[in-house]
Amino acid sequence: MSLHKFQQFFDCCVGTWKTERTYHYLTHQEVERSRTEFTIQPLIFDLKVKVLADNGRTPPSNLAQLPGYHLGFQTISEKGEQVSQQLNMLFVPTDSDSPVLQGDYLRDRAYEEAKPIVAHFRFDTKTQELLMTTHYTRVVSVDSITLINPELRIRKIVNYQRPAEGKPLENVVLVGFGVEQKAV
Secondary structure (H helix, E strand, O other): OOOHHHHHHHHHHOEEEEEEEEEEEOOOOEEEEEEEEEEEEEOOHHHHHHHHHHOOOOOOOOHHHOOEEEEEEEEEEOOOOEEEEEEEEEEEEEEEEOOEEEEEEEEOOOOOOOOOEEEEEEEEOOOOEEEEEEEOOOEEEEEEEEEEEOOEEEEEEEEEEOOOOOOOOOOEEEEEEEEEEEOO
């Protein structure tokens, strides 16, 4: 299973980014705009081991080659509300059906819930889209990052009300869109 194109995607993502986002809250018909600045740095080996341990996983033999990153961000909404967070993430491929790579997306801290979490990722090498699906307690978040070029990404987030086990995702509660530009 080749990680080459997936690694190239993340090589472009390392650095500082600025984003303008619009969130549409369908539960109460509200639109909110925000600005976020975030920094992505490669994760050192010891922190990769920690992310795995936090999620009850044993380090695989190819751990050094797996993409792992530290993400720190600060968001300011148009209402003046501020949110800051830092987390470590690791991508563990489990299936490669060219041109798609899939696997587990592990974090030591989730966005919606302050605890370690394992999610699913799908990366399409043709479209340069990383799709991450996380099942939280109340919602299922489907987060898409599409790399347009090394300095521009398009972001789409769709949160669904978490359905009963085995039922399809249907009830959308939030949709977010963003344009992310690399800071020079």
